[in-house]
Amino acid sequence: MLARRIIPCLDVRDGVVVKGVKFRNHEIIGDIVPLAERYAKAGADELVFYDITASSDQRVVDKSWVSKIAQVIDIPFCVAGGIKSVEDAGKILEMGADKISINSPALANPSLIKELHDTFGQQCVVIGIDSFYNEETQKYEVYQFTGDESRTQKTAWQTIDWIKEVQTHGAGEIVLNCMNQDGVRKGYDLEQLSAVRNACHVPLIASGGAGEMQHFADVFKQADVDGALAASVFHKSIIDIPELKAWLSEQGVVMRVNK
């Protein structure tokens, strides 16, 4: 049986791990490598490193930390942020990342997804989607450049349509970040994730809203997602990963549990 994945996400800005609430007011959490090592040892199934400044700044971002992480950890990891071309993706994968995730550049140029698929294989191509529930229109809308508050903007895409679109281009996995829930620890957006699940035939990772262990059980059981991503609950030691995985196993969720 394929195990469901617990995925700590480390937002990286200027080489350190940060965390904000609803994408704002970032505070420094710590250095990348020791945090990555700690999570790998604790039994995290995968790690995501999201360079939140990269997509919105035009500057070239130093990614040497990718190689340092690859040297020390023995679980898969994905790098997101600032990957705009096949060449960019190739550099990250050469440094030892297992997957690359693109968000805003895919919105600007959907054919990039197919180019990445054809060069590196579908399994390395993760599409990150920032989805915001608009109470006025009662629709889920896709946002881009969310790493920089001043440049964050709504796109013309409704989330479910964009999810269908990226799959036709060869996406290998989708990380759906529900912006309304991000950082507020009130639970994953089960309604949205369940709706998306039906339209998503590649692995789906839930992001945004984890606050307690029950939220993980809910998202796996009710929204049938393949993985659950979380940041603050792990960074602030609100949830202990070994304890979470043991508890989820008891709840009947298939987990890789450390022996």
Add this chain to the structure above:
Amino acid sequence: MASNLVIVNTGCANISSVKFAFERIGAQVTVSDDTAVISAADKVLLPGVGSAPAAMKSIKAKQLEACLQGLTQPVLGVCLGMQLMVSDSQEGEFGSTKTTDCLNLIPGQVKRMQVGELRLPHMGWNKVVNKYNNDLFKGIGDGEFFYFVHSFAIEDYQHTLASCEYGGVFSAAIHKDNFYGVQFHPERSSDAGAHLLENFLKM
């Protein structure tokens, strides 16, 4: 460890992660696309991420095909590297139905996985069941979790060394003569993966 391991530089990405994994267990690692260096190695590793057509194109462009086919020392193929070891693969470029000729080191064909309602790629940690006593899995528990990322697989057949189930049973590892292949990523499979790589180095 005294033995000299060469990772074949197939021209695809993701050689670093497997290199680092061997270095973590103390191996001497060389990355090369030089046929003389590859042939002289004690152990050879054929690495993994990419697409079959791109990898075979690169192997042919580097004129490595005959060299790889002539190897007699232990060779381990990882993920795509394993898939390149059989005769051909159904994996073509996106939207294409053309098959790709592979290295034909072990008989067999790579096919797109048929998993019904389940998702593809098969991505994540899954249980590997050892079918035979073999040095590669020595000391690794039956049903240990390894990390997989793939949409294509080799069915369970006469050259299967270990199997895994996702929608159906497929080869998690294959073996013939000096050639070994694993569908999962030992370099990303935590302690179990490190154990398997150590076993390979001891061959």
